[in-house]
Structure formats: structure tokens, C-alpha cells
Amino acid sequence: MNLRDLHYLIAVADLRSFVQAADRCCISQPTLSTQIKKLEDELGIQIFERTNKKVLPTELGEQVVASARRILKEQDNIKELAATAQDPLAGNLRFGAFPTLATYLFPQLVPMIKKDLPRIRLILVEEKTEQLLQQLRSGQMDCALLALPIYEDFLESQALFDDEFLLVVADGHPLASKPQVEHGDLNGEHLLLLDEGHCLRGHALQICQTVGAEEEQDVRATSLETLRQMVHAGTGITLMPRIAVRDEPGVRYLPFAAPAPSRTIGLVWRKTSARGELIRQLSRLISDAAKNSMEPGLR
Numbered sequence: 001m002n003l004r005d006l007h008y009l010i011a012v013a014d015l016r017s018f019v020q021a022a023d024r025c026c027i028s029q030p031t032l033s034t035q036i037k038k039l040e041d042e043l044g045i046q047i048f049e050r051t052n053k054k055v056l057p058t059e060l061g062e063q064v065v066a067s068a069r070r071i072l073k074e075q076d077n078i079k080e081l082a083a084t085a086q087d088p089l090a091g092n093l094r095f096g097a098f099p100t101l102a103t104y105l106f107p108q109l110v111p112m113i114k115k116d117l118p119r120i121r122l123i124l125v126e127e128k129t130e131q132l133l134q135q136l137r138s139g140q141m142d143c144a145l146l147a148l149p150i151y152e153d154f155l156e157s158q159a160l161f162d163d164e165f166l167l168v169v170a171d172g173h174p175l176a177s178k179p180q181v182e183h184g185d186l187n188g189e190h191l192l193l194l195d196e197g198h199c200l201r202g203h204a205l206q207i208c209q210t211v212g213a214e215e216e217q218d219v220r221a222t223s224l225e226t227l228r229q230m231v232h233a234g235t236g237i238t239l240m241p242r243i244a245v246r247d248e249p250g251v252r253y254l255p256f257a258a259p260a261p262s263r264t265i266g267l268v269w270r271k272t273s274a275r276g277e278l279i280r281q282l283s284r285l286i287s288d289a290a291k292n293s294m295e296p297g298l299r
Helices: 003-015 018-025 029-043 059-086 099-116 129-138 199-211 224-232 276-293
Strands: 048-050 055-057 091-097 120-126 143-148 155-170 190-194 214-221 237-241 251-255 262-270
Touching: 003 018, 003 029, 003 059, 018 029, 055 059, 091 099, 091 129, 091 276, 099 120, 099 143, 099 224, 099 276, 129 143, 129 262, 143 155, 143 199, 143 276, 155 199, 155 224, 155 276, 190 199, 190 224, 199 214, 199 237, 214 224, 224 237, 224 251, 262 276
Parallel strands: 091 120, 091 143, 190 214, 190 237
Antiparallel strands: 048 055, 143 262, 155 237, 155 251, 155 262
């Protein structure tokens, strides 16, 4: 068994086809099939079920493939360790954030990273929190911006900034003339919220419980921009983090009376990461970008 065989194994498992796997590995299909069969004979197990139409890993084969992925990831880690030792502020950086943050922070942050860390090649990922955690766990991602706290033993985190929530109403709404929102003002109100899977939805539901508001059951949006436009259209009211505040005629952003609800945003990475110096530099830039993004005044 060698690392090349493990690459073949994973290609077949991913594509469920010897022909397509051979194309990915740039070898002939008979050669690939022969190597997989040799591996099965060496191990004394059947890794794949083969039919005329499809190839499926056996139950034991799934475990073998999972181990192969871990081995190849460790190989990548060794290469990364060596490259980082030579230049800790160079190489690929696979960096993620969830949609209700990435949309508003990345445009500020990316130019700053390119200016201050010119030897870094950014690979940006915008995904929901669960997908980001899975990619961190599997080693597909180096670090991610998440709402804290995160309860995962394999991760380290550093809180970078607090993102205050504001109430968003149309100009004609009865609350629009108030300088700030008292918690009792929302008692019995129905708020527009994001769809399932967004961490911001969880924060909004917690705020609703605190102030006596309820979710508007008939409408759920997939983005903050949709919520903003729905408020503008008079469909309802919503909550929005300060980083997402944008000047929009016909819409008012109202701060809450203290203590204002907020979310804490932090940078999260694996405890085993060898990129400590890069993470420190990135944390500084993220804090500066967040400050810049939240500077505009409220309307």
C-alpha cells in the first residue's frame, strides 16, 4: 500500500465510477481497477461492491476510505508545516464565514489582507455555521469567523468584536419616531426572521423570547437583504446586526436600550494548526475591518 493507492481509493469512492476516477487520476481504467484489486487482496477485504451500473463502498470500505482521507490530510499537514516554517505569512489560506457576516465584512477585509499579507492566497468560503464546523473538522478549512461561544474540543477561538442588534422598521411604522427601543415596545409584535439553518435566526429567536415578541410564521427569508427589502415594502419589522446596516430610504434602524442584544464574533481554528502567526495577523485585520464596516451612522 502506498499514498498513490489511497488517492485512487478516494477517487473511486468520490465518483462511484472506475472510469471517472481513472480520468481524475490521469491513468487508464484497467490500471486503476488493477491497483484497487491489488489493494483489496493485500488487505484481505472487499472495499467496493461492483455492478455493471455503479460502484459502492462496502460498510468496511467506508471505514477504509475515511482512514485514507485522514492519512492524506496528515500528509498535507506535514507539507504545510514545512512551508509555514519557511514563511509563516505565505501560502493558501482557506478562510470562511457565515452569510450574515461574510456579505458585509469580506468587502472591507479582503483588500486589507491583500495589502498587509501579500504572499497569502485567499480561498474564501461563505457557508452556514454547521458546514463551516464540518470543514474545520475535516481539515478543508484553516479558520473561520463564527458566532461565539463554540463548544468543540478540537477548536481554539478568539473573540474579536461584538455586533449589536438593531430593530429595523419602515418610516411609517409606529416605532419609527422613537430614539431607541425599550424591551416592552416589542411585546406582542411579530418579527420577520431568516430561514432555518442560519445562526442569526437562533439569536433573533432568543431576543424575541426576551422582549415578548413572536416570529412572523408566514414569511421566512434566506438573506438579510431580503429582510431589508421586506421591511421597506411594509411587510413587517425585523432585527439586523449593526455590521449589516446600510442607508436605505424608507427604512429606520433603531438601537435598543441598554443592555442592547448583540452577538460576539470570533475567529476559530483547530488547536493543531501550525499557523499561529498568520492567525494573529488575521485577527488584527478582522478587528480593524469590522470597526470600519460598522462606522456609518444610523438613519
